[in-house]
Amino acid sequence: AQKVTQAQTEISVVEKEDVTLDCVYETRDTTYYLFWYKQPPSGELVFLIRRNSFDEQNEISGRYSWNFQKSTSSFNFTITASQVVDSAVYFCALIAAERYNNNDMRFGAGTRLTVKP
Amino acid sequence: DTGVSQDPRHKITKRGQNVTFRCDPISEHNRLYWYRQTLGQGPEFLTYFQNEAQLEKSRLLSDRFSAERPKGSFSTLEIQRTEQGDSAMYLCASSFNPMGLAYNEQFFGPGTRLTVL
Numbered sequence: 001a002q003k004v005t006q007a008q009t010e011i012s013v014v015e016k017e018d019v020t021l022d023c024v025y026e027t028r029d030t031t032y033y034l035f036w037y038k039q040p041p042s043g044e045l046v047f048l049i050r051r052n053s054f055d056e057q058n059e060i061s062g063r064y065s066w067n068f069q070k071s072t073s074s075f076n077f078t079i080t081a082s083q084v085v086d087s088a089v090y091f092c093a094l095i096a097a098e099r100y101n102n103n104d105m106r107f108g109a110g111t112r113l114t115v116k117p
Numbered sequence: 118d119t120g121v122s123q124d125p126r127h128k129i130t131k132r133g134q135n136v137t138f139r140c141d142p143i144s145e146h147n148r149l150y151w152y153r154q155t156l157g158q159g160p161e162f163l164t165y166f167q168n169e170a171q172l173e174k175s176r177l178l179s180d181r182f183s184a185e186r187p188k189g190s191f192s193t194l195e196i197q198r199t200e201q202g203d204s205a206m207y208l209c210a211s212s213f214n215p216m217g218l219a220y221n222e223q224f225f226g227p228g229t230r231l232t233v234l
Contacts, residue, residue, distance in 0.1 A: 004159075033220045043206065045160070045225035052220075091159050095220055104175065105150075105223070107159025 002027045002096045006108035013082055014116050021077045021111045023092030029053075034068065034075045035093040039110070045091070051075065082115045089113070119143060121226035123209050129232045130199055137195045138229045142211030149192050150223060151184055152208040153177065160208055166192060167214070199233045206230050 003026040013019045025034065036048040049059065051068050059066045063080045079086055089110045122141045130136050142149045147168050152160035163182070164174045168189040178184075181199075186192040196203055207230075210223035 035222070037225075042227065044227045045208065045210075047222040047224065050220075050222050093159070104162045104173065105160075107161070109157065110159050 002029075002032075002094055002104075002106045004092050004094050004106050004108035006090075006092055006111050008111045009109070010112045010114070012114045012116065015084060016081050017115075018078060018080050019082050019113065019115075021079075021090050021092075021113065023075045023077065023108060025073050025075065025092070025094045027094060027096040029096040032094060032096040035095075035105070036066065036075075036077050037091045037093065037107075038088045039091060040088040048077075079113075082113075084115050084117055087113060087115045121209055121211050121224055123207075123226040123229050125229055126227060127230045127232075129234065131234050132201060133198055135195065135197045136199060136231065137193055138207055138209075138231075139191060139193050140209030140211075140226060141191045142209070143213075143224055144190075146211035146213045146224070147189070148212045148214050148223075149186055150210040150212075151192070151194050152210065154206040154208055154228070155204075163194075196231075199231075201233045204231055204233045 005024045032053045034051045038046045056068050065078045067076045089112045091107045091110045093105050093107045095105050124139045128136055150165040151163040154160040162175050163178050164184050166186040169186050181197045184194045206228040208228045209226045212221045212223045214221050
């Protein structure tokens with residue numbers, strides 16, 4: 001079974017604060033892929049990052065960074081020095097490679113981030 | 118604009134009517150996906166195509182739903198005898214998956230919001 005849990009339903013911060021969005025996943029597969037997507041008010045999901053289960057290196061891209069820890073089944077996302085434009089719903093997602101053609105991407109329920117000026 | 122496009126963006130229909138949505142993927146993408154997203158939830162996988170072949174269908178895709186991708190380019194999703202529970206955002210995504218690469222980031226369209234009265 002595959003499952004993604006985003007325990008934080010809503011987070012509100014003031015501009016320039018750092019914020020971490022939590023993501024915990026469950027899968028019995030040893031090969032899997034984790035994703036983060038951003039859904040701004042316009043509604044279109046925007047791809048942010050993909051990480052496979054064999055690559056535990058953390059990644060930084062500008063103000064965004066991701067912390068992947070297999071030991072705790074977590075793939076957390078941190079925004080440094082948040083900006084109003086970061087306001088959106090953020091989704092963590094998982095594809096488990098149990099079957100080669102398994103493209104059933106499981107999304108968490110999302111975390112709504114509001115950044116106030 | 119070379120992104121994924123969907124038409125219409127909004128559809129209001131009466132219970133029992135049939136509706137059809139269209140998705141035009143990014144032109145070189147060989148995979149096309151359909152998702153459904155209800156308020157406050159993450160997208161839920163419905164089905165996907167590799168070129169013109171429909172390779173996987175979720176249990177969420179009842180007999181009233183049918184999807185096609187006749188020439189491996191655009192796709193249509195039809196819902197027959199709509200029910201109020203079908204009200205949701207229907208998202209289309211596409212990805213480019215060359216041979217040997219099972220997973221790659223999916224690019225999403227803006228969605229079609231369906232309201233069944």
